[in-house]
Amino acid sequence: MLLEVKNLRTEFKLKRGTVRAVDDVSFTIDKGEILAIVGESGSGKSVTSLSLMGLIQKPGGVAGGEILFKSQDLTKLSQKELQEIRGNKISMIFQEPMTSLNPVWRIKDQIMENIMTHMKMSKKEALARTVEMLDTVGIPSPAERANDYPHQMSGGMRQRVMTAMALSCEPDLLIADEPTTALDVTIQAQILELLYQMREKFNMAVLLITHDLGVVYEAADRVIVMYCGKIVEEADVKTLFEHPQHPYTVGLLQSIPQIDNESDEHLFMIKGMVPNPLHMPPGCSFSDRCDRCMERCTKEMPELQEINGHKVRCFLYDKAEEGELSAK
Amino acid sequence: MLKYIFKRILMLIPVLIGVSIIVFLIMRVFSPDPAPIVLGQHATQEAVEVWRQANGLNDPIYLQYFHYITGALTGDLGTSYYTKMPVTKEIFARFPATIELALVAIMLASFFGILIGVISAVKKNSIFDNAGMFIALIGVSMPIFWLGILLIIFFSGTLHWLPSSGRIDPLLQPLDITGFYLIDSLMTNNMDGFKDAFRHLVLPASALAMYSMAIIARMTRSSMLETLQQDFIRTARAKGISEGRVIIRHALRNGLIPIVTVIGLQLGSLLGGAVLTETVFSWPGIGAYTVACILKSDFPVVQGVVLLIASIFVLVNLIVDVFYAFLDPRIKYSKKEV
Numbered sequence: 001m002l003l004e005v006k007n008l009r010t011e012f013k014l015k016r017g018t019v020r021a022v023d024d025v026s027f028t029i030d031k032g033e034i035l036a037i038v039g040e041s042g043s044g045k046s047v048t049s050l051s052l053m054g055l056i057q058k059p060g061g062v063a064g065g066e067i068l069f070k071s072q073d074l075t076k077l078s079q080k081e082l083q084e085i086r087g088n089k090i091s092m093i094f095q096e097p098m099t100s101l102n103p104v105w106r107i108k109d110q111i112m113e114n115i116m117t118h119m120k121m122s123k124k125e126a127l128a129r130t131v132e133m134l135d136t137v138g139i140p141s142p143a144e145r146a147n148d149y150p151h152q153m154s155g156g157m158r159q160r161v162m163t164a165m166a167l168s169c170e171p172d173l174l175i176a177d178e179p180t181t182a183l184d185v186t187i188q189a190q191i192l193e194l195l196y197q198m199r200e201k202f203n204m205a206v207l208l209i210t211h212d213l214g215v216v217y218e219a220a221d222r223v224i225v226m227y228c229g230k231i232v233e234e235a236d237v238k239t240l241f242e243h244p245q246h247p248y249t250v251g252l253l254q255s256i257p258q259i260d261n262e263s264d265e266h267l268f269m270i271k272g273m274v275p276n277p278l279h280m281p282p283g284c285s286f287s288d289r290c291d292r293c294m295e296r297c298t299k300e301m302p303e304l305q306e307i308n309g310h311k312v313r314c315f316l317y318d319k320a321e322e323g324e325l326s327a328k
Numbered sequence: 329m330l331k332y333i334f335k336r337i338l339m340l341i342p343v344l345i346g347v348s349i350i351v352f353l354i355m356r357v358f359s360p361d362p363a364p365i366v367l368g369q370h371a372t373q374e375a376v377e378v379w380r381q382a383n384g385l386n387d388p389i390y391l392q393y394f395h396y397i398t399g400a401l402t403g404d405l406g407t408s409y410y411t412k413m414p415v416t417k418e419i420f421a422r423f424p425a426t427i428e429l430a431l432v433a434i435m436l437a438s439f440f441g442i443l444i445g446v447i448s449a450v451k452k453n454s455i456f457d458n459a460g461m462f463i464a465l466i467g468v469s470m471p472i473f474w475l476g477i478l479l480i481i482f483f484s485g486t487l488h489w490l491p492s493s494g495r496i497d498p499l500l501q502p503l504d505i506t507g508f509y510l511i512d513s514l515m516t517n518n519m520d521g522f523k524d525a526f527r528h529l530v531l532p533a534s535a536l537a538m539y540s541m542a543i544i545a546r547m548t549r550s551s552m553l554e555t556l557q558q559d560f561i562r563t564a565r566a567k568g569i570s571e572g573r574v575i576i577r578h579a580l581r582n583g584l585i586p587i588v589t590v591i592g593l594q595l596g597s598l599l600g601g602a603v604l605t606e607t608v609f610s611w612p613g614i615g616a617y618t619v620a621c622i623l624k625s626d627f628p629v630v631q632g633v634v635l636l637i638a639s640i641f642v643l644v645n646l647i648v649d650v651f652y653a654f655l656d657p658r659i660k661y662s663k664k665e666v
């Protein structure tokens with residue numbers, strides 16, 4: 001077990017009240033595994049990833065739970081100790097390659113900074129490693145491009161640079177927060193392919209944060225679906241796509257446009273909107289949007305229950321029914 | 329880049345012509361006739377006429393300007409009505425004092441301004457932020473002569489730590505090489521002179537720096553607050569580098585452009601002579617001298633000084649613009665953009 005998150009809670013203390021952006025989230029990632037977290041904007045997926053990195057900025061903070069990375073609880077570490085892990089054992093690439101690189105530094109300096117922070121290397125060695133990493137992520141003529149500034153590169157190239165930087169210290173875990181969202185579809189595929197190759201090459205685990213189910217299907221081994229800061233479903237990718245259980249997951253999958261669907265039906269939409277985090281509905285947070293909402297759902301929050309490795313948080317599937325999960 | 333600089337220097341010419349015309353007209357339209365002031369209240373009408381004729385003040389105004397500007401182009405800015413000394417000499421006798429004061433003040437202002445601004449931005453809404461911005465508020469609102477007088481009363485009067493006026497003890501005055509006493513005294517190995525010149529600088533430079541420091545601190549704070557929100561700051565933190573490095577090398581480095589702009593503008597105006605500061609501290613600089621000359625209708629001196637200050641202001645701004653390209657690689661002064 002590389003990473004084990006137990007009952008993670010991250011809260012933002014605002015003037016109008018406390019927002020619990022991540023609520024009682026638990027999951028594990030094995031070595032070399034690609035775990036995807038899917039959810040809408042505001043579902044808490046990005047906050048989860050930033051919590052792992054210890055990068056939640058005030059007024060937010062991790063309010064409870066454990067983050068066990070190689071059996072070491074990251075929530076108990078000081079910023080200084082976390083700095084030794086960040087960019088080294090756990091690194092991260094972000095959604096916006098256009099703005100995530102420092103515009104006034106040459107890209108080699110940005111990558112070298114990462115390397116020299118964590119590895120005992122001379123400038124010369126660090127530069128050689130930088131060029132090597134740029135080559136690994138598929139930047140043509142890396143030695144010359146290393147001297148470029150970010151604005152001289154395209155979005156896809158910048159995301160490759162970000163990846164090179166994140167991988168430069170050979171992390172055990174790469175957190176990719178919407179790495180393909182801001183890119184063209186063709187470039188998206190290239191970046192996903194790159195992540196896949198890098199996973200193989202460095203045998204690292206990847207936590208892939210995305211709202212794009214297509215990306216999940218292509219890349220992930222296992223999927224977590226988040227809604228309003230809570231995990232609502234977790235399964236391996238095949239099971240989730242073939243037998244989704246939670247009404248929210250079912251809705252998400254139905255909202256994917258099908259190119260071979262020749263009927264004139266309108267694209268499915270989940271009705272309503274994500275509730276205001278300061279005014280959550282009592283009971284299940286999805287209850288006011290759910291087609292199969294029962295009376296009980298508006299009163300109490302269902303627990304996340306596991307049956308044969310498939311976890312779901314919904315009263316439709318009660319543990320009372322033994323064995324197979326089946327809809328009532 | 330060189331081409332850009334050259335073009336900008338060429339653009340100086342129309343600016344300076346404009347400035348020279350305006351100041352020339354202002355002096356002649358709004359200033360009292362210099363003749364009675366020079367010759368005294370009881371001068372006869374004939375004497376006044378003779379003096380006016382001799383100084384070309386009876387010529388048509390365009391001819392006066394023509395004489396003035398052709399002289400200026402050859403480096404002759406005329407002679408002072410009072411001292412009968414060439415204006416260039418008068419200026420260069422006083423200008424180093426102003427530059428020395430302005431440079432020390434801007435260094436103080438930049439250092440403390442950026443320091444306060446960065447701390448305020450990083451510790452936003454904390455007691456440090458409030459204290460820093462309170463100091464800045466005092467800095468922008470406190471009249472400089474009042475601050476100067478307070479400094480003199482306290483550090484000079486009560487504590488007897490620092491001298492209250494002048495540039496240096498006349499006995500320690502160094503050989504005039506550059507006109508900058510700090511440099512001259514070092515060059516002549518006159519350590520006592522250096523110390524004394526420095527002690528004389530502390531109070532006026534502090535008083536003068538206060539306003540600029542406040543402006544720089546405010547600009548630094550707002551620029552840093554904006555930069556700290558940027559995505560690349562999060563990336564820098566994700567690299568595991570220290571927070572100090574994130575703030576200085578990533579955030580401040582990116583937020584510098586507006587800060588440098590403000591520093592440039594402040595330096596430009598400080599070099600124009602800090603009239604109030606120079607008056608309060610009896611600093612023998614150009615500002616107080618120019619004001620005296622304006623009151624005495626010493627046309628050639630005022631015209632010369634204004635022309636010089638305008639040139640310096642434009643040049644400082646040019647330097648700031650050129651500096652942008654070093655601060656931000658996205659700024660390129662290529663042919664197309666000029």
